[in-house]
Amino acid sequence: MYCGDSRGTDIDHFEPINSSPLRTFDWMNHLLACSSCNSNSKRDQFPCDANGTPLLIDPTIDDPYDHLRLILSTGFYRGNTPKGKTTIDVLRLNRGDLQRGRELAFPRCQAMLRDYLRMQDSGNLREATKMLNALQEQPFIGVLHAMFRTAPNPGAEIVLGGAEVLEALKALNFYTG
Template structure:
């Protein structure tokens, strides 16, 4: 995961989302708001709805590659994901800032799982149990790292020396450590398929750097070089490339290529 670009939404779409949110908020009590949030989101989130088509276009522009999930960066993003679940936070069901584009393998296990950090810095699971009382969750800092506003690179390191496991950074504040662990585990960001995909992405990024260097040294045109850079930037698993740039000096496989293509550090 990386910090997502700040992509705007048209004033018309924002106004429509606000209108639907006001209809949810107008319900008499919290349980009624929860039911209204679920029903109205299902009603509006369709292919025929122009506002949600605009939402999906904007969310797509935040994704890497061919619309890769913003969480795992691997599978196709095909679900408008509420970071703060609508079952718990009906007041955010139509909040533009609460949306990302995610894949089923990330969104499914996450579902309505959510936690907050309480005043003591402890994780409190606020997931509503089946047939549990429909009451507002405890107020606290969201435990799930939000790539719309949080920079995941401040929470995680990616092991490029063999395992490609996403590790929680050392020496974090206690609450940040808890948030990182919660996010990694609830999204299952170290599932086997992702470890293999990150390893493949590492090799692909290196190969593209070699290709770029060969073309540049062969006096390729500026247009051809720009196309190679654009292709690299459009690959899935941009976190892999971000970590390659950050750690290149300490990795023998990377230091020579980045040393010969220093401009790549700015890509």
């Protein structure tokens, strides 16, 4: 739920038991997380602002892209808000393995989108559907979501890696610009 690496092995209490014992068995307080994010980074940290508002992105209610900006070419996250900056710091979202994984996921997404478009255009719908399923089930799916979010912006064709990638996003109806 945090880093997007798809290695979820732990159940994290979003609001830690020591600070919110009444949420111990609250289903919406249980998030699937990798052990690195849960046990090594977040642990029992739960920073709040002066008003008591949590400064971590809650993936059950917050849209991460309101708080984070992914630099697609490098896999680096930047915080757009205090909540985004704190989440990056506490969960160490820019640690080397994650940044590298996102950096490598970007050209993989580009290639898969181009392949999807070619299969779709040639009428090979069965293979196009397989490619779309593979694209949606890969690690670092947040890269694909960032690409969708980038598509309507000016200059998206350059950032996303060409007209074919942008056209594939349009064909998937994720972008209607």
